[in-house]
Amino acid sequence: MAEITLKGNPIHTNGDLPAVGAKAPDFRLTQGDLSDVGLADFAGKSKILSIVPSLDTGVCAESTRKFDQLVASRDDVVVxxxxxxxxxxxxxxxxxxxxxxxxxxxxxxxxxxxxDYGVLIQDGPMAGITARAVVVLDADDKVLHAEMVPEIGQEPDYDAAFAALG
Incomplete structure (x- = not known):
């Protein structure tokens, strides 16, 4: 269980992020056309998992815009x-x-x-949704970088995420 904060108040997630060097857990998530996808659907590319509570917040929106810009020159990476x-x-x-x-x-x-990724918030007003985190995977789904952002209102370390890609 990780402790993070929301406006300085402690809250907890259900676990910890996957360890650097570990194989990332597979998943089934829903995309825009309501079909479900997993890691195999992005095979052959490095992946940045930008995990956010909701795009309807300023920090989540800003991090999505920044990752969108940063990945523009990388055909080998999907965010x-x-x-x-x-x-x-x-x-x-x-x-x-x-x-x-x-x-x-x-x-x-x-x-x-x-x-499975240890980001499910367990308590506080945001219980039931995800904490803010970034997990970077190589093309074989090995974890290269994992950051649980300590304060939900903070942006992640973009430079560290991109440095992990090499």
């Missing part, structure tokens, strides 16, 4: 933005913001992803 938002809301956000290089995925059908 998966994972949140509790419904796919329809994710699509509206991406359309309004012009973020067309990220893939938004929803945990709407199951909280298993959040549980």
């Amino acid at each position: 998966l933005v994972i949140s509790a938002d419904l796919p329809f809301a994710q699509a509206r956000f991406c359309s309004a913001e012009g973020t067309d290089r990220v893939v938004t995925l929803s945990i709407m059908r199951s909280r298993n992803f959040a549980k």
